[in-house]
Amino acid sequence: MFDPSQFGAMLGSMQDSIKELEERNQQTTLTAKSGGGLVSVSANGNGEIIDISIDDSLLEDKESLQILLMSAFNDLRKSVEENRQSSAMNLLGNLGGLNIFGGKPNA
């Protein structure tokens, strides 16, 4: 039988988990490099760019600098997306314990 009080508990627990996820993502650092490390860009788990480092040699070659920046940022974007998806999957897994249809899970 559907148990509304359990539903409220689940929503509350979901909100807590999402908040915890965002805080954990804030502490996570993801980095991507290109040009064998000539360009290195870092973001937190929420995708916010927190560091960019450019090798001095690239200041002589703007074309390559722009290409290597694009490549590093696009790699970083993929890592951020992958990290987001895997942490969202973990979140859903953790909510699996709650049984909103009442009764013992193996009744």
Add this chain to the structure above:
Amino acid sequence: MFDPSQFGAMLGSMQDSIKELEERNQQTTLTAKSGGGLVSVSANGNGEIIDISIDDSLLEDKESLQILLMSAFNDLRKSVEENRQSSAMNLLGNLGGLNIFGGKPNA
């Protein structure tokens, strides 16, 4: 009464809409600038970086270049997220027409 055949139609229509959304995002260009235009970065609606342009004057000042790049990318990320959310809302709005519980919507 719940009409399963309508549910299949809804899923099919949702998948078409998501595909159409991604194609439309692929054609969308979002741009962010910093330093009064000294740095300009562009991405498509899916967040893929498609262009970076750096003013020559910044090649003499790596510190400012790195700071302006970070600021432009973080602004761009916000525009991409806002664009994604508004197109997702439109998508959900369009699906509102389907009535999976059978009968006339205002029966």
